[in-house]
Amino acid sequence: MSAAMLETRSLCKNFGALEVAREINFRLERGARHALIGPNGAGKTTFINLLTGVLSPSRGEVLLEGENVTRLAQAKRVKRGIARTFQINQLFRGLTVQENVCIAVSERLGVGGSMLRPAGKRADVIREASRLIAMLKLGEDAERLVAELPYGRQRLVEIAIALGLNPRVLLLDEPAAGIPSAESHILLEAIATLPEEIAVLIIEHDMDLVFRFAERITVLVSGAIFAEGTPAEIAANREVRSVYLGSALDG
Amino acid sequence: MSSGTQLAQRHRFRWWELLPWAAGIAAFFVFPNYLSFATQVLITILFALSLDLVLGYAGIVTLGHAAFFGAGAYTVGMLAMHLGWNEPISGLLAAALVAASIGLVSGIVLLRTHGLTLLMLTLCTMTLLEQAANMGAAWTGGFDGMPGLSFSKILGLFGFDTLYFRSQYLYALVTLLLCFAVVRMLVYSSFGQSLTGVRENLLRMHAVGAPVRTRQVLVYTVSAALAGVAGALFTQANGYVNLAVLGLERSAGVMIVLILGGHGRLYGAFVGAIVYMVLEHALAKAYPTAWQLGLGLTLVAVALFARKGVIGLVDSVRRRLPGAAR
Numbered sequence: 001m002s003a004a005m006l007e008t009r010s011l012c013k014n015f016g017a018l019e020v021a022r023e024i025n026f027r028l029e030r031g032a033r034h035a036l037i038g039p040n041g042a043g044k045t046t047f048i049n050l051l052t053g054v055l056s057p058s059r060g061e062v063l064l065e066g067e068n069v070t071r072l073a074q075a076k077r078v079k080r081g082i083a084r085t086f087q088i089n090q091l092f093r094g095l096t097v098q099e100n101v102c103i104a105v106s107e108r109l110g111v112g113g114s115m116l117r118p119a120g121k122r123a124d125v126i127r128e129a130s131r132l133i134a135m136l137k138l139g140e141d142a143e144r145l146v147a148e149l150p151y152g153r154q155r156l157v158e159i160a161i162a163l164g165l166n167p168r169v170l171l172l173d174e175p176a177a178g179i180p181s182a183e184s185h186i187l188l189e190a191i192a193t194l195p196e197e198i199a200v201l202i203i204e205h206d207m208d209l210v211f212r213f214a215e216r217i218t219v220l221v222s223g224a225i226f227a228e229g230t231p232a233e234i235a236a237n238r239e240v241r242s243v244y245l246g247s248a249l250d251g
Numbered sequence: 252m253s254s255g256t257q258l259a260q261r262h263r264f265r266w267w268e269l270l271p272w273a274a275g276i277a278a279f280f281v282f283p284n285y286l287s288f289a290t291q292v293l294i295t296i297l298f299a300l301s302l303d304l305v306l307g308y309a310g311i312v313t314l315g316h317a318a319f320f321g322a323g324a325y326t327v328g329m330l331a332m333h334l335g336w337n338e339p340i341s342g343l344l345a346a347a348l349v350a351a352s353i354g355l356v357s358g359i360v361l362l363r364t365h366g367l368t369l370l371m372l373t374l375c376t377m378t379l380l381e382q383a384a385n386m387g388a389a390w391t392g393g394f395d396g397m398p399g400l401s402f403s404k405i406l407g408l409f410g411f412d413t414l415y416f417r418s419q420y421l422y423a424l425v426t427l428l429l430c431f432a433v434v435r436m437l438v439y440s441s442f443g444q445s446l447t448g449v450r451e452n453l454l455r456m457h458a459v460g461a462p463v464r465t466r467q468v469l470v471y472t473v474s475a476a477l478a479g480v481a482g483a484l485f486t487q488a489n490g491y492v493n494l495a496v497l498g499l500e501r502s503a504g505v506m507i508v509l510i511l512g513g514h515g516r517l518y519g520a521f522v523g524a525i526v527y528m529v530l531e532h533a534l535a536k537a538y539p540t541a542w543q544l545g546l547g548l549t550l551v552a553v554a555l556f557a558r559k560g561v562i563g564l565v566d567s568v569r570r571r572l573p574g575a576a577r
Contacts, residue, residue, distance in 0.1 A: 052458070078460030090458065092451035098258055103448045104459045112445045112461055113469075115437055118262030119444040126259060143257045165459060 003066030005030045005199040006051065006082070006169050011060035013050055013223075020046045021057065022224040028169065032199045035214035037207075039243065043223040044203045045087060048171050052084050053077045064169070078107075081168035085158040087177060087203075093147040097138055100146055100157055101129040104164030132160045136190050152183035159190055170194065172202040176209055188212070211235070219243075262439035271521050275424050279417075286416040292528050293423040294484050299508045299520035300427075300434055301477035306506070307515030308438055309470045310450025311362070314502050315373030316478055318357075318380050319350040321497030323479030326350070328397045328492035329390055337402045339411075343426065343483045350479020351472050353380075358471035362464060365453075374499070381497040396493025400486065411487065419488040426484060430477050437473065438517060446470055450515075511553055513560025522561045 004027040013021040020043045028034055038044055049055040051062060053074035061070045069077055092100050102119065105128045106112040119125070133142050136156045141149055146157055155175060162170055175191065176184055184206075191213060194200060204210050210217065210231075217234045219227040227240050234240055278289050298320055305311040323346035330336035330345060361372045384391045391397070404410045409418040437443050448456045449463055456463050486492040495501065504527075512523020530549060534542035557564040 054457075074457055075460040075462060078458065084458060086455075086458075090452055090455040092448050092455065094451050095447060096257065099444065099447070102258065103444060103456075103461075106441045106445065107459045107461050111441050113442050113466065115440045115442040117441065118436075118439045119441045120259040120262045120439065122441060125441070161455070161459065 003063070004028055005032065005065060006201075007063040007066075008051070009061045009063070011047075011050060011062065012058045013046060013055060014058050020223045021050060022222070024060070024220075024223075024225055026218065026225065028199050028201055030199055031196055032201070033213055033215045034199070034201045035210045035217045036201060036203045036220060037205075037210060037217060038220035038226070042220045044220055045173055046223070047220065048084060048173055048201075048203065051169075051171060052082055078165055081166070082171070083162040083165040083167035083169070084171040085155075085162050085173055085175060087173040089151070089154050089158055091146045091154060091157055091161070094145060096143050096145055097133060097149070097157055097160075098126075098129055098142045101132055101160045101164045102126065104161045105129050105132075108165050129164065132163050135163075135193075136160050137186065150183070152179040152186065155179055155187060156190060163194075167198060170198050170200045172200065172204075174203050174205065176204060176206050184209075271518070272424075272428065279420060279424075283415070283417075286420040288528070288532065290416050290420045290423050290488050291485075292524055293420070293427050294481050294488065295505070295508060295524040295528060296520050297423075297427050297430055297484065298478055298481040298505050299512070299524050300431065301474045301481060302505050302509055303514055303517070303520050304434060304437065304474040304477070305471055306509060307519065308443060308450065309446040309467060311467060311471065312366070312370055313373040314370050314499070314506070315375070315377035316474075316505060317497055317499070317501035318373075318377035319354055319475040319478035320482035320485070320501060320505075321377075321380055321384065322350040322353050322475075323347065323482030324486045324492045324496040325384060325391060325482075326479070327483040327486045328392075328400055331400045331402060331486075332392075332397050333390070337400075339402050339405050339422070339487050342402070342487065343480050346479045346483030347476040348479075350482070351476035354472040354475025355468065358468040358475075362467045362471060374502075377497060377499070377502060381494060384494060384497055392493070394494060396491060398491045398493075400490050400492070402487050402490075411490070413490055416488070423484050423488060426480065430480060433473075434477070435517065437470075442466070442469075447515075507550060509560075511550070511560055513562035516560070516562045519560050519562050526561060 006028040008024050008026045011021055011024040012019070024047065036044055036047065046055065050057050053072060057070065061068055063069065064080055064082065069080065092103065102125050105125045106122065109125060111122060111125065133139055136159060138153065138156055138160065141153060146154060159175065176187055179187055188209060202213060214231055217229065217231055218225060219234065219240050221243055226243065227234060227237050279286065282289060302316050305313060326346040326349040327342040330342060336342065357376050361369060361376065364372060385393055402411055405418060405422050411419055445461055445466055448461065449466060453463065482496055485496060508523040508527045509519060511527055512521065513519030530546060531542065534545040538545065553560065
């Protein structure tokens, strides 16, 4: 079997006696559209934190294209192509949309620490940021402060920042959370049009979105993988229905 | 397309940026009797500017910034007193170097923390230096400090005149201009942009792969160097140095200056220092016993009605004017 884009082997994490990740063996293939679902408290965000290096595992390994990155710090993993969005917006609220994206692009291009040239003269950074902003249809808000935008538009800025890092792996932590349903189609469209070569792992509670987006679904329960398969397999799985999907898909 | 006109133009030089310097030169001719006071204003501007870099741009809250002002002031004083090194410009450089070293070392240790812990630790660092200056009397003059210091001519041409402060004033003005040029370059650079990122959201800054700690330590060090230069100017202009350069009062005072003028605004330090010192001067003259009350009331008003300081207030008024371009 060839190396997956991102893989975990026997990944475990405990906080004292509390096991939040148990023997997770997970593969995210190249260009995958993969969803991670599970009830609240199943350890989904913890899993993302283990993948990105915010938390270090108690046991087990994280491999990026077959290379062990378990001991790498978060910043180093970002440089290797793992980007994420947050469940609750983590944006530079007092800065404009454009500055938000420029900061990410500058770091990716390695000019974030440059002291001599004005940021406004970095044509390459600005061009790349503008491209992403246009792609997420944020063009008319580019010069507004993020804090002034409605929540749904701010969610798009989250994604624009992550894409500014030119990721090979994109981890979306509940991208639709907190968006009014009237605005969610913009987000759906944005996710649907993500560049194909990026492997995307999405955590989401909105089953509509999950089943529309994902080619593969992993169900996490109490920190362990409970089931995995195609959307059809997961929808047909009686046990999954009973622990998680509930009556939503019955009948 | 609105592709970043705002960002692409921000660093450009605007005509009104000449005003502070024109006013600085005009003051030399218009207020020949106030040049001693005006020199202190310039020194305060430089000190506030150095604080703005860490507090206003990088969001590092510190109550110990006088540590670096004091380090610079004492460096120049001790060099002159004990080594007879009284050449002013090399004195400024030496002060910058010493203050930067203290900034670097303390920054590496302190900037692992944030919030209240950081606030207290910066205060502790300053107090340690203050006590060192107090107890190392053989070197620092202890409680009395070092009075009656003299410095050689600037560039071998202009002597310091303790009576009229003419050369001190111009010397401080030029030094401020050079330091300001450095600060201006920094805040508009990609580095400066990343500092605002650190200020706005630390978590996200880590998540975009930025070496956050390194950036913080770097800006802290640069800021310390500039504060050191301000301290050195203080000693050179006044011809003395004592413990007052290192106290909490100086740290808190410069923070008030910045809040009054507007932090994270580049020119907030200028406006704040002028407003604060003119107010202090005028109030002390009019109400010798209760002048601090007036200052306090002004601060309360600023905290209530102008959170972003005088510059922020001007901005929001301008924005409300009809036809205002944003």
